Amino acid sequence: MADTKREIERKYESEDSGLPDLTGVGPVADVIDKGLVELDAVYYDTPDQRLTAASLTLRRRTGGADAGWHLKFPVAPGVRDEIRAPLSDTVPAEIAALVRSRVRNAELVPVVRLRSARDVRHLVDAGGRLLAEASVDTVTADRLIGKGGGTQWTEIEVELADQADPAVLDRIDKHLRKAGVRPSTSPSKLARALERTGGARPGHGRGAKPVTAGDHVLAYVREQRERILEYDPAVRRDVPDSVHQMRVATRRMRGTFRTFGKVLDPAVTEPIAAELKWLAGGLGLDRDQEVLADRLTAALDSLPAALVSGPVRTRLAGWASVRHVSARGHLVAILDSARYLALLDTLDALLADPPLRKSAAGKPQKVLAKAVRKDLAKVSRLVTEALDLPPGEERDVAVHEARKKGKRARYAAEAAVPALGGSARSLAKSMKSLTKLLGEHQDSVMARHTLRELSAVAHAAGESAFTYGLLYGREEARAAATEAELPGLWQRISEAAAD
Structure with missing residues (x-):
């Protein structure tokens, strides 16, 4: 070994x-x-x-x-x-x-x-x-x-x-x-x-300074490809946070393909984005379970002993362990698959011969800024729609959609930072604040779903469901708090973007 x-x-x-x-x-x-x-x-x-x-x-x-x-x-x-x-x-x-x-x-x-x-x-x-x-x-x-x-x-x-x-x-x-x-x-x-003995130094001669819009987009795509390759062995070794980082790289690349469709031909990038989504799905099984397990364990630890009724901790630990082993086995199988290796080959081929469109030759300050503004407008629409809905499942779905588009806008702004400078950096920071808040809301949604499942299993086994209900109520309160905070945060972001 x-x-x-x-x-x-x-x-x-x-x-x-x-x-x-x-x-x-x-x-x-x-x-x-x-x-x-x-x-x-x-x-x-x-x-x-x-x-x-x-x-x-x-x-x-x-x-x-x-x-x-x-x-x-x-x-x-x-x-x-x-x-x-x-x-x-x-x-x-x-x-x-x-x-x-x-x-x-x-x-x-x-x-x-x-x-x-x-x-x-x-x-x-x-x-x-x-x-x-x-x-x-x-x-x-x-x-x-x-x-x-x-x-x-x-x-x-x-x-x-x-x-x-x-x-x-x-x-x-x-x-x-x-x-x-x-x-x-x-x-x-x-x-x-x-x-x-005549060989090149590792990494010698990499990457010229980007000039055109296409150069900037390809530099960001290349960076994410490298991060996928870098985190692959770390994921296999179960290094902390490696699954999350690799998953983020796949999301950044997918978001870049969609945002900058005027730069890279969607006819070529959309099939690749679909494969990246497949990979992200495999990574997400382990990552989502890890986040949920940490959240629920911390919530349980915060309760006074008198409010913990039944073998809640044992059942939660067993659920987390089984899910982790199952998710890791599935993920390693994905990384060992011919489909995954073919995806990596496809990314290499795209970077070697990129499907550039007319806008790729344009000035980055114009082309990238236009694409970023378009993404920001989509986030604005989705946040407004979510706030107009009453609390409940429909609002939860709408908030999650706003979060996904907010991440895409953040990644687009990150890609544009070398060309646009401070304005793009500020937007990326604002989108990070937004998606962090909306992520807290989504985590609460998933936690409540898991608590319902654990409660049903405990009830069927003749155990008390009191603690699960208590944790469920606390998660509802956390979700309500994020929903209450959202309007003010979004107003500050909108005002900053207008400046």
């Missing part, structure tokens, strides 16, 4: 300088020589280096204490999550699944072999606790695919120990710089090996 480790490290150039003495740097009380370790790693990628382009590294390494398969995801500069799996002859299935959205139907092949002679030192504090591991790596790299030969270099690597204070790395960095040691210009050994 694969496991995960957060890797926090700094890399430095070290042609002939070696490692300066770090004793006494910050909390480092002693430097312990751990000897020389021989490491042999083969890095895998597709022939066109899709993993490298996404700053992902996949390797099979022997030697050292952590021999096996390692897949690294960038988190922040100098920070990566490393997924580890036991040594085997082929890429483990759990590792292959995490790169499937990038690799798809291509083959993973050896691209670079790195052999490192690692001179290791442990940096410990006065109590002997490990703070960091510093090493001087003498690296020999051989390119295994395409043209290019071998290269050699020496570098210093300082990796933070588990549970250690990251400030230790800052103190060490300051000391090394004073000693004339320069930070590495390459983000990883693989990147340096590819550069030195």
Whole structure:
């Protein structure tokens, strides 16, 4: 089985300088020589280096204490999550699944072999606790695919120990710089090996500055495509909030297609939007259940013990657990499906050869502003209609429709920010406030629906339904409060938009 480790490290150039003495740097009380370790790693990628382009590294390494398969995801500069799996002859299935959205139907092949002679030192504090591991790596790299030969270099690597204070790395960095040691210009050994043997740096040459309306719309679509790919492995790993973020990316892209139909041909984008809706539906099963479970659990926790009648907490926990397992199984099956991979291929094809219409060549300040105003007008109409309805199911539906259009207007404004600046940014912020309020209302609607279901099951089992009814009444009150707040919020938004 694969496991995960957060890797926090700094890399430095070290042609002939070696490692300066770090004793006494910050909390480092002693430097312990751990000897020389021989490491042999083969890095895998597709022939066109899709993993490298996404700053992902996949390797099979022997030697050292952590021999096996390692897949690294960038988190922040100098920070990566490393997924580890036991040594085997082929890429483990759990590792292959995490790169499937990038690799798809291509083959993973050896691209670079790195052999490192690692001179290791442990940096410990006065109590002997490990703070960091510093090493001087003498690296020999051989390119295994395409043209290019071998290269050699020496570098210093300082990796933070588990549970250690990251400030230790800052103190060490300051000391090394004073000693004339320069930070590495390459983000990883693989990147340096590819550069030195004729390959491109990951991400090099991406994206020119948008000029036309079409450029701006495509830049936003490209950003959402990348977010879908980025969150795919996080969703598979059940990383908190990953399902929500991936779902939002699908919604942003769908909204962009619909809002900017004068820029991108709807005849091409509508079928893609339908597939994105299918994907969002699968993501929504898990996300909606998670939100509901958190909401109902918090509501139950807020009740005095005297008002909790029967095994309400046990029944709620069981409902949440069963729903989560079922939703996750369905979602992973979607991510493993040929239909999902075909959708990703279609998005790539759209960005490679976009179906631009006449307005795409127009000035973004004119074309994008017109589309955003049109979306805002739709939101205005739907909010007005919802406020004119009496409280009840019909109003609930109308409020939900206003929320969906409000999100679309928000995403359109976000796409237009680089072209329109402050006005679009202000509108996006206003739409976020609106949809947050309307989202609270919709969550209340869904919570009441779930409480009715749980109450019916509890009643059939001979349990008291008192607490479910009490929670239901509180949800009704929360919904009424949001409805009361809506007119004032919308008036403020309308006045701001008019300015």
